[in-house]
Amino acid sequence: MKRDIAPRRVMGLTVQGARYLLLILFAVLFLMPFVWIWFSALKSTAEINADPFGVPGELMWGNLAEAWTTGRFGTYIGNSVLYAVFVVPLVTAFSCLAGYALGARRPPGERLIFGAFLLGIMVPFQSIMIPQYYLIRDLDLLGTYWGVIVPSVALGLAFGVFLMRAFFRGLPQEIGNAARIDGAGEWRVFTRIMLPLARPGLITLVVLQFMFTWNMFLIPLLYGQDENLRPISTGIMFFIGEYSVDRSMIASGVTLASIPIIAVYLVLQRHFIQGMTAGALK
Structure with a gap:
């Protein structure tokens, strides 16, 4: 044995x-x-061209400061923060409300409504950006912050509703029914009982939507139409010329732009992993 x-x-x-x-x-x-x-x-462009994958011979920390100044990252990072402050909470709030209604309450026509939201995931942005441009122009939002925020919220809702519906649908509905029997209203059931139970999905949505908003490039480029309204992702364009490319500045710009995303993920990683795991199990 x-x-x-x-x-x-x-x-x-x-x-x-x-x-x-x-x-x-x-x-x-x-x-x-x-x-x-x-x-x-942390390299010079000449060193990158000579040895693209080698370790820097001398750490050139000044590249980050130069990229911040030349790429106008000070202005652009403020715009990115502004967009994130508006887009992420709005998408999260609307997605939770719609996801709860479609996943927990299941009103008449729920499948048809959910199918309409799924079209937002299946239809690529490139196929609707021209009619959306004319719509934003007719609403007199071109060249304004709202011209970037409104379509970003609209485009983020499709995935947000899809994610939150799955979480609310997987929660035990008996808990909400017991609260209704005890006299709790629907709003109280949603905010005090069901929403805290969907916290992993909520955190997952916040992290993903923050990442999408922070990295958005085409929407502000098309609808912002003002250099002062562009986010940090567009600052890298300053280092790409007609006949030359400053590779060290591009790498420095990408590094600066990625720091907030990495910080948000590190802070919320435990909840994010729980949400992704729960979504996979459902």
Whole structure:
């Protein structure tokens, strides 16, 4: 009997070690693009051209300051924060309300309404940006902050409703029914009972929508039509000329633009992973 236990233990340790090696391999592959960009941000363009994947010979921290100044990142990061402050809460609030109605209450025509929201995911933005441009122009929103915020909220709702509907639909509805029997109104059931239970999905939506909003490029470029309204993602355009490309400044700009996203993810990573796991299980 003891002879059988030893090979099993060795086999178990071997399988566990193989799993850890595989996870480490995937982690290295995932981190390699980030490390490459960070190394490039601390090199000169000549050094990048000579050895694109090498370690910087001298850390040129001044590249980050130069990219901040030349790319007008001080102005653009303020615009990005403004867009995120409006777009993320609005998309989250509307998605939670619609997701609760479609997932928990299931009104008549629920499948038809949900199918209409799914069209927002299936139809690419490039196919609707021209008619949307004329719509925003007729509403006299071109060249304004609202000209960027309103379509960003509208485009973010499709995925938000899809995500939150799945979470509310997977929650035990008996808890809400018990609260209604005790005299709680529908708004109280939603805000005090069902919404806290959907917290992992809520955090997941906030992280993803913040990432989409922070990285948006085409919407402000088409509908903002003013250099002072552009977000941080457009600052990288300053380093791409007609006949030359400043690779070190591009890498520095990408590094500066990615810092807030990485910070938000690190703060909310536990809830984000819970939300993604729960969504997968549902």
